[in-house]
Amino acid sequence: MAFAAGCGTAGEFKSSQAGPSPVVLADTSPGQLQVGVYLSMGGYDPTRREGAILDINFTSAGRTVSFIRNEAVTCNGTALTRYTGAFEVTFRLGDIAGNAMKCVYASGNQSASITVMVPRRLVILKPREGETVTRAAQTDINYEADPSAVPWGIVAISASVKASAPPGAVTSNHAALDTSNFTAGSGSIALTQQLDFIGVEAPAFRSVTGRANLMTMIQVVWQ
Secondary structure, eight states, X not given: OOEEOOOOOTTTTOOSXXXXXXXXXXXXXXXXXXXXXXXXXXXXXXXXXXXXEEEEEEEETTEEBOOOSSOEEEETTEEOEEETTEEEEEEEHHHHTTSEEEEEEEETTEEEEEEXXXXXXXXXXXXXXXXXXXXXXXXXXXXXXXXXXXXXXXXXXXXXXXXXXXGGGBOSSEEEEOOTTOOSEEEEEEEEEEESOOOEEOTTSSEEEEEEEEEEEEEEEEO
8 A cells, every 4th residue: 555644736846847748658547657646725815725726646757647538536526627647626625624535546447546634724823813913022823733744934024024933932833933123013924834744545556645735824913
């Protein structure tokens, strides 16, 4: 059984460098393919915070597979849109976070399951959206995050100043930032968590990897 433990926006984990050209295979059955599962959960923009983009990529010997037949992927009963070597869909974040997602890859009369253990969503608990926050040498931020990795991007922003949490001030559910020199008025707090391994079971494929990128942001008022 192939297993990977780890999940961002479409293309979040794709390299900007040109890679090998796609390959057309005579046989696109699961046993000929490597599969990579990539999740982008949430976002900084309010219109994207409740969305989760799922990309499932297929390669052979390190080259993207160009599907030219009727290959298809469905996840939780929803058909994914096909691109060169990849299938993509957007889900409502609350519908999949923290749950096992059941996917099926089909090629001709063959099919194979891909089970994705979707990470918990990233949630800022304190301060809350729209809350007035006192500027201080230690501004506490409490959050819920996937326990397998500490959030690595914790940033508070005012009109003219930005502060990041130093590594020693970050735990799996708390961070402290110096906001004492912030400008009073509207601002925000943003969190990012990258999981290099998420749980993926795809026993019929040659190999499997899984990664996730989680993002969230709230608006606050600094005083």
